[in-house]
Amino acid sequence: MEAKNVYERLRSDFITEETHDDWSFMTLNEFVCDEFKQQHNGLVYDNSRVIKRVFIVTFPDEALIETIINNNSDILIFSHHPMIWSSLKSGIPFVDIPVRLVSLMKEKRISFFVLHSPLDVYGEYSTSLGFMQALRMKYAGNFFQYKNESIGVIAATEYTTTASLSDYIASRVGHPLKLFSYGDAEITGGKIGIVAGGGNVPEALEALKECGINTYVTGVTKIFEGFKPSADFHEIAKKYSINIIGATHYSTEKWACMNMLDYFRKIGLGCVFMPGKPDMNDL
Template sequence: MAQLQKIDEAIDELFRYREIGADPAFSRFIPMVYDPIKFNWREVFEAQFNQLFNGLMLKGEEEVGRIFLAVFPTEEVLAHFIEHSNPGDLLFMHHPLVMECGDPRGAWGKGFIPINPDLISQIKEKRLSVFTLHVPLDYSRTISTSDAMAEAYGAKVVAEFFKDEKGACGVICEIPAANTEDLIEKSKSIFQIPYADVEGQSHSSITKVAIAAGCGDKVYAMQEAEKLGAQAYITGEIHCHIDNVYGKKKFDEMKKYCKTTTMSLIGVSHAASEYLVHATQLKPWFEEQFKLPVTLIPQDEWWV
């Protein structure tokens, strides 16, 4: 067993989430999805989470016996956590909301979706804990979403991009020479996806790539990577397939950019790109730090 407070302290020491402050994305998106359904999230979620939108979201018993790792709080993920956990167990995720990003060969997604309040009630009734860490897990160069991807490609990180004043979400990497098709096939194998979202130019020899986990579908970030010499850009999604005005605007912007870029653009799904850090870096870190069993909860489908 480990103390919940000690786990929180160790996470904060490594990822500095209190120092980084309020998450720029979820400080907007949590009110955006919960207020319209009149769910009293300010009362249900932990007070500090409601200020930072990272950290301990739901607090159960103080003694933790097992840690579960997932990306999004989908119904399948939360049902698995509730069924296979004991009071006090902890679910650590990258996102506090479900995000349907859409399938490049299937249905478009709905964007951000609130957690079913009934599942939140079941988690609280069972005295389980939920902890989420968004941008601090992107910014860290010790354990991070994009660095885990670089590691899987056998890449050497040589620079950062896609930055703000508090950190960088993307890395520029050198890799052993590969052509575009090689990178696509390697991506499918690494992330266990049936197909990738592919745009841009094909190259016979790529030695420098840009990697940005999750929503790397930002034209300005891609332009920055291109100026830094990247021949390929690997991210969670190339196109936004969210079925609303925002999603369609972004899709049109990216289609226009794809006609001009010199890079090979490869999308591996938002969820799969961010699951990798849980499987390859966070799991061994939690096991070593706390001597607890750690259970991974992958999604049944990565393109949703």
């Protein structure tokens, strides 16, 4: 398929003015398209005239990108994030894709397209909805607005305590979680709030409090040095007696990327999801 047609279809289906993002801390070098420099979403590296296949990643981890590059050409790498997640980094926990790999992508005619906020906002392929579906829970509403778009989902659960819910989620993602018991162990009203990925922001809990819900599930719960909202997040949770369950950035957002397999197949492109690894330092 012609690359320009793939890009235009993705833009048309996902990108709006409300989903413009902020990756100003990324190195916007000569390889980066003007489109991404302006919107911080969409086409990052435009290296292909024809797209033979799509490789989907949650994060452009160095090892994953290198594996893809070494074995392919005339392809598209689709990612939820334009940068590599690095939870041990102080401040904003992201690092650039190494320039040597970006240069190889150009040589091998490999383009790179990113949808970050367009997948975070509520919709068919959204991260929070995808995680809720992976947990086999029923949709019960939305909460937490970002630029007039809903981010979080409210899910109905049959689990009555935070401990039993945490054990169940751990069985679905395949690794231990972290439970912060800041409130009543009984789940209020059989409902929980979910924001996949980096939902460790105070505004999400402020919104959840208005819904009368006392249990919040997200990906990242770590307090990052140099990122005050991550510390304020826990203080707000304590203030409002909201329990927090952390399941890692990757394990809460990979489901949306896996769901994108269906999207690309529907538009006639072969595709494969490249699994990454959860970072337990997120918790």
